[in-house]
Amino acid sequence: xxxxxxxxxxxxxxxxxxxxxxxxxxxxxxxxxxxxxxxxxxxxxxxxxxxxxxxxxxxxxxxxxxxxxxxxxxxxxxxxxxxxxxxxxxxxxxxxxxxxxxxxxxxxxxxxxxxxxxxxxxxxxxxxxxx
Amino acid sequence: xxxxxxxxxxxxxxxxxxxxxxxxxxxxxxxxxxxxxxxxxxxxxxxxxxxxxxxxxxxxxxxxxxxxxxxxxxxxxxxxxxxxxxxxxxxxxxxxxxxxxxxxxxxxxxxxxxxxxxxxxxxxxxxxxxxxxxxxxxxxxxxxxxxxxxxxxxxxxxxxxxxxxxxxxxxxxxxxxxxxxxxxxxxxxxxxxxxxxxxxxxxxxxxxxxxxxxxxxxxxxxxxxxxxxxxxxxxxxxxxxxxxxxxxxxxxxxxxxxxxxxxxxxxxxxxxxxxxxxxxxxxxxxxxxxxxxxxxxxxxxxxxxxxxxxxxxxxxxxxxxxxxxxxxxxxxxxxxxxxxxxxxxxxxxxxxxxxxxxxxxxxxxxx
Numbered sequence: 001x002x003x004x005x006x007x008x009x010x011x012x013x014x015x016x017x018x019x020x021x022x023x024x025x026x027x028x029x030x031x032x033x034x035x036x037x038x039x040x041x042x043x044x045x046x047x048x049x050x051x052x053x054x055x056x057x058x059x060x061x062x063x064x065x066x067x068x069x070x071x072x073x074x075x076x077x078x079x080x081x082x083x084x085x086x087x088x089x090x091x092x093x094x095x096x097x098x099x100x101x102x103x104x105x106x107x108x109x110x111x112x113x114x115x116x117x118x119x120x121x122x123x124x125x126x127x128x129x130x131x
Numbered sequence: 132x133x134x135x136x137x138x139x140x141x142x143x144x145x146x147x148x149x150x151x152x153x154x155x156x157x158x159x160x161x162x163x164x165x166x167x168x169x170x171x172x173x174x175x176x177x178x179x180x181x182x183x184x185x186x187x188x189x190x191x192x193x194x195x196x197x198x199x200x201x202x203x204x205x206x207x208x209x210x211x212x213x214x215x216x217x218x219x220x221x222x223x224x225x226x227x228x229x230x231x232x233x234x235x236x237x238x239x240x241x242x243x244x245x246x247x248x249x250x251x252x253x254x255x256x257x258x259x260x261x262x263x264x265x266x267x268x269x270x271x272x273x274x275x276x277x278x279x280x281x282x283x284x285x286x287x288x289x290x291x292x293x294x295x296x297x298x299x300x301x302x303x304x305x306x307x308x309x310x311x312x313x314x315x316x317x318x319x320x321x322x323x324x325x326x327x328x329x330x331x332x333x334x335x336x337x338x339x340x341x342x343x344x345x346x347x348x349x350x351x352x353x354x355x356x357x358x359x360x361x362x363x364x365x366x367x368x369x370x371x372x373x374x375x376x377x378x379x380x381x382x383x384x385x386x387x388x389x390x391x392x393x394x395x396x397x398x399x400x401x402x403x404x405x406x407x408x409x410x411x412x413x414x415x416x417x418x419x420x421x422x423x424x425x426x427x428x429x430x431x432x433x434x435x436x437x438x439x440x441x442x443x444x445x446x447x448x449x450x451x452x453x454x455x456x457x458x459x460x461x462x463x464x465x466x467x468x469x470x471x472x473x474x475x476x477x478x479x480x481x482x483x484x485x486x487x488x489x490x491x492x493x494x495x496x497x498x
Contacts (some may be wrong), residue, residue: 014170017480018195020146020278021239025265025275028242028258042143048385063141080268089192093173114195114276116269125205 009047015054026117056098068093200424208420226361236425285408309425327471341427
């Protein structure tokens with residue numbers, strides 16, 4: 001049983017849009033992430049879970065830290081996609097500061113390029129059990 | 132009263148990082164400045180010095196929405212340098228997938244646009260239909276977004292689910308009529324009509340491409356001007372609007388969804404039998420590949436030296452269209468800013484090509 005209703009904040013740290021669109025697809029009909037009580041919010045101060053996609057470009061690094069500090073307690077971070085996990089196709093890029101767990105602590109890793117919506121929902125559900 | 136309105140770089144309206152500095156006077160926009168480059172990942176540099184089939188998956192990661200347009204553009208360019216003629220079936224497979232991708236991309240945008248107007252129900256409806264196309268991709272290619280279909284010298288797989296593709300194309304064709312009705316309702320019109328107008332001469336001067344140019348009355352489509360792949364035989368109809376406002380951009384895209392469905396059905400009819408790929412060796416030379424991506428003309432300059440990629444320059448459609456946004460925004464109400472920015476269907480991950488730093492690691496170039 002899920003006893004909490006956590007809100008999500010999505011941070012695109014310089015991805016290719018693939019994971020971002022799959023994240024929106026998992027909210028749209030067909031997958032309907034909102035049945036777990038999750039809503040995408042426009043401000044990190046309202047959110048319990050931070051979803052990070054992308055390979056964290058150098059411009060995004062400072063801002064990612066700042067957004068993490070604004071996140072409501074008990075800050076749960078989910079890294080989505082190969083880029084966020086390891087750099088993926090952009091591993092050798094000169095403008096990459098990532099992976100995400102080098103910058104902020106990450107709780108859940110969702111691999112895939114991009115991960116399927118089913119995988120994203122599974123990851124968020126696992127995070128819910130930790131809340 | 133005058134005030135400065137910063138939007139971004141991380142803002143709920145924009146799904147990607149971008150920064151707009153907008154000066155507002157009495158609720159109207161008087162000056163617009165923007166900075167891009169937050170998404171710069173240095174793909175062009177990563178590609179340099181590489182060779183073999185391994186470059187295609189990297190090109191595919193330029194953009195998550197129109198990845199097939201990017202790989203088609205790149206592969207067409209490299210194949211032209213190598214002097215390889217594709218097997219006919221590969222040409223048709225590329226066209227079929229490109230048109231499916233156009234349907235998917237336009238539905239995605241129409242949904243997000245409905246959401247930006249505050250019409251969330253329509254967003255949900257449109258994305259439900261889009262899911263049909265995504266399921267086709269998953270069945271046919273094993274992945275929903277990055278298809279991995281293109282390879283240098285042909286395509287990697289054959290389609291297996293023809294019946295299903297036909298069913299989805301027919302359903303979306305019917306749905307596009309419904310969509311047209313939704314988007315011509317009184318409420319939507321009051322939000323979009325006459326907003327973000329771009330005249331034909333301005334569109335021409337700023338050299339816009341794709342649906343944005345077509346909404347301003349410019350009949351420009353690479354599929355007709357420089358036919359590639361199976362477009363040499365299929366002739367897509369080009370639809371233009373005269374008004375050049377946000378509603379015209381929506382109408383152009385709805386028409387293109389319908390036209391793409393027709394092309395998909397035609398592709399399934401006319402698909403020739405045969406081989407899927409031929410061998411290809413990297414040969415020295417340089418050329419430009421041009422394809423019509425969902426957002427407009429996509430252009431890759433490819434230069435190969437000593438069997439390795441010496442330079443790839445990617446000029447995605449958003450790069451061409453983005454310079455028009457400040458012109459569209461001038462004089463608009465503050466509440467219409469998101470509607471106008473999103474009307475060009477910006478894809479910043481495609482377009483962020485450069486970032487300039489000083490020796491302290493601070494970004495110094497506005498680009």
